[in-house]
Amino acid sequence: MENISDIVVFVHVVEKQSFTAAARELALSPSAVSRHISHLEQSLGVQLIKRSTRRLVLTDIAVDFYEQCTRIIRDLEKARDMASAHTMEVKGTLRVHATLGLGQRLVAPAVREFLAHYPELNIDLNIGSRAANLLEAGYDVVIRSAQMGDSSLATRELSPVQYFICATPGYLAAHGTPQSPRDLTDHNCLVHSGQTRADEWRFTDDGETTSVTVRGNLRTNNGIALYEAVKGGLGIARLPGYAVNLDLRAGSLVPLFPNVLGWGRAIKAFYPRSAHQPLRVRVFLDFVANFMRERSFVS
DSSP: TTTHHHHHHHHHHHHHHHHHHHHHTTTTHHHHHHHHHHHHHHHHHHHOOOOOOSSSSEHHHHHHHHHHHHHHHHHHHHHHHHHHHTTTTEEEEEEEEEEEHHIIIIHHHHHHHHHOOTTOOOOOOOHHSSSOOOHHHHEEEEEEEOOOOTTTEEEEEEEEEEEEEEOOOHHHHHHHOOSSGGGGSSEEEEEEEESSSTTTTEEEEEEEEEEEEEOOEEESSSSHHHHHHHHHTSOOEEEEEEHHHHHHHHHEEEOOTTTTTTEEEEEEEEEEEEEEHHHHOOOOOOOOHHHHHHHHHHO
């Protein structure tokens, strides 16, 4: 039992693959983390981690030891969560990163409502287009629709997103309303250059998928700029439901080809893979998933 704190530190070091990242997570100094690992190795009489300037390497016995430790810690976390669930106390600080348009339109409003329910929790919200290295930057959660190519991260789908091809009534009155996706080639189509195959818009009708190559006089990597251009009557664009749901309901934007299924994606949360995920992370993701499903305007 005297090694419980050493074991907890050991598990964090393995999962973070870094003494510094584990120290940040545990609110310890890197030297204190190193002392915990040394004490654990001395008490067990074996070497667990081979240290180098570039990376950490687990010994063979450390791999088996880690698996056993995570089971024990998982059981302890479940027992703790069962006790804390009676008071629903969610405390501490949660560091969240979200991409620009998604962060402004959905994540920021979700955070505001979440904090109203859990006032004892602090959230450090970073909104930007640059892909965050979650572990190195110290984030607890990254929310985005694009995939992150890090197999060490766990993924949770929060909400599907339906994309809509839309324009203002004024643009359609001046330039005509396309009757089929093929007619888009005769229109000024505004493109989000940050999307994969941005000029190729895909449609599915009765199980048959077609692609239309579009062109127009505006390309931008900023979703807000694209939305404002469409709202200003400049042309037709492919926009996510969470950005245009209120406009579609009010009639200030018109959805084209409503019976044709357009390009869809999913909003996902990425977080460190761990057997003892903090309660505040689980509660936050549950809340955000419910919030997004209610507001994504999925048809």
